[in-house]
Amino acid sequence: MREVYLDHAATTPPFPEVLKIIxxxxxxxxxxxxxxxxxxxxxxxxxxxAREEIAKTIGAEPEEIFFxxxxxxSDNLALFGTESFYPLQPVITSIIEHEAVLETVxxxxxxxxxxxxxxxxxEGIVDLKALKALLVEKPYVVSVMLANNEIGTIQxxxxxxxxxxxxxxxxxxxxxxxxxxxxxxxxxxxxxxxxASAHKFYGPKGIGFFxxxxxxxxxxxxxxxxxxxxxxxxxxxxxxxxxxxxxxxISTRLFTRTHYRYERWTAQILKKCEEIGDFRLNGHPKQRVxxxxxxxxxxxxxxxxxxLLDMNGIAVSTASACQSHSAKRGYSHVIKSLGIDETYANGxxxxxxxxxxxxxxxxxxxxxxxxxxxxxxxxxxxx
Amino acid sequence: MRMVAxxxxxxxxxxxxxxxxxLEHFRNPKNIGMIEDADGQSTVGxxxxxxxxxxxLKIREDRITDIKFLSYGCASxxxxxxxxxxxAKGKTLTEAKAITWKNAVDELGGLPPVKIHCSVLAxxxxxxxxxxxxxxxTGIKQERKVDEMMILDELKKVIYPKNGINIVDTNMIRYxxxxxxxxxIEISIExxxxxxxxxxxxxDEHLEVLPGVRKIEIKVVEY
Numbered sequence: 001m002r003e004v005y006l007d008h009a010a011t012t013p014p015f016p017e018v019l020k021i022i023x024x025x026x027x028x029x030x031x032x033x034x035x036x037x038x039x040x041x042x043x044x045x046x047x048x049x050a051r052e053e054i055a056k057t058i059g060a061e062p063e064e065i066f067f068x069x070x071x072x073x074s075d076n077l078a079l080f081g082t083e084s085f086y087p088l089q090p091v092i093t094s095i096i097e098h099e100a101v102l103e104t105v106x107x108x109x110x111x112x113x114x115x116x117x118x119x120x121x122x123e124g125i126v127d128l129k130a131l132k133a134l135l136v137e138k139p140y141v142v143s144v145m146l147a148n149n150e151i152g153t154i155q156x157x158x159x160x161x162x163x164x165x166x167x168x169x170x171x172x173x174x175x176x177x178x179x180x181x182x183x184x185x186x187x188x189x190x191x192x193x194x195x196a197s198a199h200k201f202y203g204p205k206g207i208g209f210f211x212x213x214x215x216x217x218x219x220x221x222x223x224x225x226x227x228x229x230x231x232x233x234x235x236x237x238x239x240x241x242x243x244x245x246x247x248x249x250i251s252t253r254l255f256t257r258t259h260y261r262y263e264r265w266t267a268q269i270l271k272k273c274e275e276i277g278d279f280r281l282n283g284h285p286k287q288r289v290x291x292x293x294x295x296x297x298x299x300x301x302x303x304x305x306x307x308l309l310d311m312n313g314i315a316v317s318t319a320s321a322c323q324s325h326s327a328k329r330g331y332s333h334v335i336k337s338l339g340i341d342e343t344y345a346n347g348x349x350x351x352x353x354x355x356x357x358x359x360x361x362x363x364x365x366x367x368x369x370x371x372x373x374x375x376x377x378x379x380x381x382x383x
Numbered sequence: 384m385r386m387v388a389x390x391x392x393x394x395x396x397x398x399x400x401x402x403x404x405x406l407e408h409f410r411n412p413k414n415i416g417m418i419e420d421a422d423g424q425s426t427v428g429x430x431x432x433x434x435x436x437x438x439x440l441k442i443r444e445d446r447i448t449d450i451k452f453l454s455y456g457c458a459s460x461x462x463x464x465x466x467x468x469x470x471a472k473g474k475t476l477t478e479a480k481a482i483t484w485k486n487a488v489d490e491l492g493g494l495p496p497v498k499i500h501c502s503v504l505a506x507x508x509x510x511x512x513x514x515x516x517x518x519x520x521t522g523i524k525q526e527r528k529v530d531e532m533m534i535l536d537e538l539k540k541v542i543y544p545k546n547g548i549n550i551v552d553t554n555m556i557r558y559x560x561x562x563x564x565x566x567x568i569e570i571s572i573e574x575x576x577x578x579x580x581x582x583x584x585x586x587d588e589h590l591e592v593l594p595g596v597r598k599i600e601i602k603v604v605e606y
Contacts, residue, residue, distance in 0.1 A: 299455065301434070301455055301456055303457040303458075304409075304457045304458055304460075307409065307458040308410075311406060379412065379415055379461060380453060380454070380455045
């Protein structure tokens with residue numbers, strides 16, 4: 001059966017160049033980057049080159065980049081690594097963050113940092129008025145994601161950072177869904193900390209990085225040999241770091257070209273949805289990551305639609321707004337926060353395109369989508 | 384939701400894989416539709432949560448001559464609806480009422496444990512439709528009899544202390560049957576789980592009060 005992968009917001013297939021360089025580095029750069037002999041120093045040199053490349057791409061200095069295991073660890077490092085310098089000061093985040101931030105904020109609350117959650121409007125944009133009001137409480141950090149993983153909405157980070165800095169708060173952004181998809185520059189955004197994960201931009205899984213502005217203090221999450229200038233102990237994962245730098249370089253170079261393609265496909269899919277009828281596109285119509293569509297179909301069970309598409313070889317993901325699904329797969333606090341009518345919200349799927357998708361695949365997806373929605377609506381009982 | 388090590392009953396997440404027969408009944412469900420002049424009908428579940436089933440029966444001389452269903456549910460829900468309508472067609476009401484969730488799952492070649500709820504709902508729909516017919520013809524309101532759905536609803540009141548979520552949604556219930564007054568449950572929980580005893584006792588407390596339950600057999604399983 002033909003396989004059409006349209007779930008790139010979950011993870012991406014690595015670029016062939018990435019796979020090649022991983023194998024090469026494991027072959028030629030197996031030395032421990034902390035060893036003083038030449039095998040070690042060869043690995044160290046390659047690791048530092050990867051760090052420089054990443055720093056350059058996001059407008060940072062090399063010493064501001066720390067290799068981590070990915071987005072979750074970076075988010076934890078940002079919020080937990082800084083908290084002890086600001087005892088009992090509140091932490092502000094948005095209600096549509098990834099669990100890596102939400103649960104970290106909840107954990108901080110139990111350490112005495114009052115947790116504050118910014119609401120979003122029905123397009124998924126953070127409420128800046130609420131932010132202004134909450135900043136009066138002198139939070140130590142404001143953490144808002146750059147692009148949302150379920151609806152793709154891009155947040156006004158520059159405005160958020162300016163407001164937060166006025167009140168002396170640190171600014172962290174989870175940029176996991178933005179890197180490799182849109183231009184990300186820490187200077188322009190004005191953020192103090194940023195989290196990234198390689199597997200979202202066609203790099204390997206289990207590696208990411210953390211940007212920490214030079215003059216910001218942070219403590220490590222765990223103790224050890226003092227690698228990464230004391231902030232992240234553990235033998236450096238040189239092959240994956242090199243592969244991540246390469247993946248970021250390629251995906252950043254590619255995205256102007258893919259954007260055009262994604263916009264065209266988006267228009268095509270939305271036109272098909274018009275034909276299908278009774279649907280809505282969630283999130284902001286324009287301020288969004290290209291190629292990520294959250295679609296809700298009225299009177300459709302999103303899980304059934306996902307399953308039916310899967311049987312046709314098409315991979316998308318689903319989200320449900322039902323509270324009782326909270327322990328199951330698919331419950332979405334994001335979709336729920338948008339205040340969408342329940343008859344739509346439960347029929348939500350996320351389609352996220354990637355560089356390897358073809359016109360033919362999108363045509364096939366459109367055809368199967370229409371057939372599947374029609375089929376499931378025939379099964380339904382609450383017309 | 385706070386997650387703690389040992390979430391999901393301390394087990395690795397189950398892989399969701401459907402049998403060929405489930406896939407076939409999902410893709411091409413039998414008996415989809417409605418019967419305008421149904422003799423008995425029911426709607427169970429909640430559309431707000433995405434799982435709802437309606438059943439329609441035509442009955443001649445205590446025998447189901449035609450049966451149709453509509454579903455607003457996932458693959459397991461639709462497949463179970465399809466298989467039980469096939470199983471019930473042509474059967475007497477007594478025979479149809481005796482169809483259990485286990486019969487349906489066996490017929491389907493198994494279902495992933497996470498899908499118990501969606502599937503039991505379809506069985507509940509069939510029984511409710513038969514009850515609707517019986518109440519209409521006899522004019523006597525029936526007490527709801529204990530069935531898998533009711534047992535599942537009771538089990539949903541048992542909270543797993545490690546994550547604050549009930550044991551059904553935590554995906555700890557791996558098997559369930561109710562035959563001749565005996566409830567059999569398989570629960571997936573580590574032998575070393577601190578809360579094991581609490582959970583088992585609480586299950587007993589919730590189920591022993593159900594009418595017609597003679598015995599409760601709880602098996603602790605390792606998968």
